[in-house]
Amino acid sequence: DNATRNLGKQETLGDLIQTKSEATNLLVRIEDAHWADQVILAHLAHLVRAVQSIPVLLILTSRITGDKLDQNWRAGTEGAPLMAIDLSPLDSSEASDLAQYFGDLNEDVISACVERSGGNPLFLEQLLRNADELTAGNIPGTIQGIVQARLDALQTIDQGAIQAASVLGQRFTRAAVEALLDSGIFDPDNLLKNVMIRPAGEDFHFAHAMIREGVYSSMLRPRRAELHRRAANWFEEDDLVLFAEHLDKAEERGAAKAYFVAANAETEANRYDLALRLVERALELDTEPDVRFDLTCLYGDLLRELGQVDESISAFKTALNDAEDDLQLCQANIG
Structure with missing residues (x-):
């Protein structure tokens, strides 16, 4: 089991x-x-x-x-020795020491960046990397703000590339980014130079998860949806789970059925936990009655495999209520 x-x-x-x-x-x-x-x-x-x-x-x-x-x-660790270390903010001297690694910067800007960062090393690093674009009286107050400022300073082609990358996730391939771009060409050099991304073998990843989150949230909803739609097309043949998830984020009506197909594949591979998560998400979406019925029956099957018998019976009772023909009634009753 x-x-x-x-x-x-x-x-x-x-x-x-x-x-x-x-x-x-x-x-x-x-x-x-x-x-x-x-x-x-x-x-x-x-x-x-x-x-x-x-x-x-x-x-x-x-x-x-x-x-x-x-x-x-x-x-759940059953008393195994465990030490928690809460990292405190950098003090002013530590923050100033960090600033020395970013070249010959204006002292007023450094002081303003150190003060505004509140000892957050990621925030301070992002401020300092954008120091040439800042003045002491114009320092963003949040990580989101500095990520947006750094994004605005990029060339249009690099802005589009990093936005496409943010849709793909923390780690991404050159080929996947190119599939999302109108030009079909991704040159990572400027993004690497600006330490927005870093190499990861033959792939790339964002220098920090919060940079990726900041870039992603900077896009308007239609732009995100279109990029997710293109990402779904890219993954359709190779990764059923990512195909479904990108359809979902693109707000496509076919997402629930895609989740059903992906969940069936995961079930056949005995990955019941992932399959259950996919079905649960699919059932939250608006979809056709026959797809919802199939999802509910699969949900019941997965719950039974996971040892949740009462919940499985409840799922099949729901399917029984939703059944629209004799075949569905039979399937729900058997479940």
Whole structure:
């Protein structure tokens, strides 16, 4: 069953780390735990338990806002030793030291940037990277503001490219960006020079998740929808999940059916947790009655596979109420 599969994943990862640690001391770093779902959080709790008696230093990072490594999660570590370190803001001297790495800047602008950043190193870095465009009396007050200022300073072709990249996610390929652009050409040099993005092997990623979020939120809704529509076309043949998710964000009516197809594929691969998440999202969307019926039956099947029998029965009762012909009545009753 699904619980056994997840336990197998946890034990496999624990065994792998233990084997590696027998040859050398290990540092394992897992970033951005605030994005983790309940399954990943359970895996992390098991990993904390697994490394407590072997020479491994495990570091988990999380934003304070949306932090999921709370007391409920810690209970799942079963008392394994765990130390929380809250990073305090940079003090004025530390912030000034950081500014020295950004060349010969105007002292008044540096002071204004240091003061405005409030000790946030990301905010300060973004301010300093845009220092040539700022004056001491014109310093953005938020990370969103400085990202917008840096975006405005780019050439039009680079603005379009980084907006397309932001639709694709934190990490992206050159080919995917080019598929979203009218010109079909993506030259990353200026974005790399401005440290908006960084290389990741043959791919690229945003220098920080908040830069990507700032760029994405700077676009008007029709522009985002059009780019998501193009992204859906790009992923249609190769990634059913991303195809469905981009259709959803493009507000296309076919998104629910695409989620159904993707969820079926994930079910066949025994990835029931992901399939369930896809179906739950699809059921939130407006769609045709026959698609909703199929989604509800698949929802019932997945809940049963995940051991949630009562919830599964409830889903099939809903499907029974929604059935429009004898075949659907039969399918719902069998479920």
